[in-house]
Amino acid sequence: MAQLHARPVRPFTGRHMALIMVGFFGVVIAVNVLLANLAVSTFSGTVVENSYVASQEFNGWLGAAKADKALGWHMALAREGAGDVRFTLTDASGRPLAGAAVRAQADHPLGAKAPVTMTPREVAPGVYEAALPAGRWHVGIEVRAQGHVWHAEDDAL
Secondary structure, three states, X not given: OOOOOOOOOOOOOHHHHHHHHHHHHHHHHHHHHHHHHHHHHHOOOOOOOOHHHHHHHHHHHXXXXXXXXXXXXXXXXXXXXXXXXXXXXXXXXXOEOOOOEEEEEEEOOOOOOOOEEEOOEEEEOOEEEEEOXXXXXXXXXXXXXXXXXXEEEEEEO
């Protein structure tokens, strides 16, 4: 029977443990620094300028949202090519909302790009188009038609 030659086992020392601990915490600290740096550079942290004033206006915002919902109007948002966005507006019965005065503003979700103000033009009954740079945008729209003012929001990708 052949005899196997075993390699001598090196003992696990305090030096090995120290290297493992330094390596582990070094990786944890490096990842935390990277993620904190990315978080600070991509989001300002400002949701509203003054939270007290926003809280005082909140009930008004709820009332306006109820009025908007009561109209039953609907907006469908779609990209048209690389630099355009299309708004399809319909009333409560599904008919096109033609001849409306439409204004819109697109905000970058993380505030990395300046807001874009748009005045969409009607290209078909109830269908409006405007230029919007490529990327992800949060779009707010104001529609004035049939003696009402209606607001809606959606994301454009």
